[in-house]
Amino acid sequence: MEHVGYDPNRVHMSVHTEAYNHSIGTQKTATTTVDKAIGEFHVYRVDWTPYAIRGYIDGSLLFTFTNESKGYKTWPFDKKFHFLLNIAVGGNWGGQQGIDDSVFPAVMEIDYVRAYKMIDK
Numbered sequence: 001m002e003h004v005g006y007d008p009n010r011v012h013m014s015v016h017t018e019a020y021n022h023s024i025g026t027q028k029t030a031t032t033t034v035d036k037a038i039g040e041f042h043v044y045r046v047d048w049t050p051y052a053i054r055g056y057i058d059g060s061l062l063f064t065f066t067n068e069s070k071g072y073k074t075w076p077f078d079k080k081f082h083f084l085l086n087i088a089v090g091g092n093w094g095g096q097q098g099i100d101d102s103v104f105p106a107v108m109e110i111d112y113v114r115a116y117k118m119i120d121k
Contacts, residue, residue: 001013001044001055001057002014003037003038004093004094005094005100005103006094006096006097008037008038009033009034009035009036009037009038010031010032010033010034010037011031011032011033011034011037011057012029012030012031013029013030013031013055013057013062013063014027014028014029014030014063015028015029015053015065015077017073017074017075017076018072018073018074018076019070019073019074020074022093028065029063030055030062030063032057032062034057034058041111042057042058043056043057043058043059044056044057045057045059048077048118049118050067050078051066051067052064052065052066052067053065053077083113083115085108085110085113086108087106087108089106
């Protein structure tokens, strides 16, 4: 899930791989408007299996990225990863329209994070 401050109610769900990324114009992403995205809590969920990655917002499926079985460049998601929850400032995307210093200090409030191990059948 990605969110850019200059577009406060637009939420993006994306994957970033060597073959599919914004720097070469091949990104795989879905975007939606979430009412009060920055003013209220919402539930963001990712189901990550060997076959696909699916992203949900408040229980509704928004994004599906299917494993094409073409190797690491399209599916590096068979390795261990870690969570990254942060407030990033600036950069090529977030800094496109400048940075409004009046928003600082900024706060990111998270109610909970849960992770479940997939049951192998």
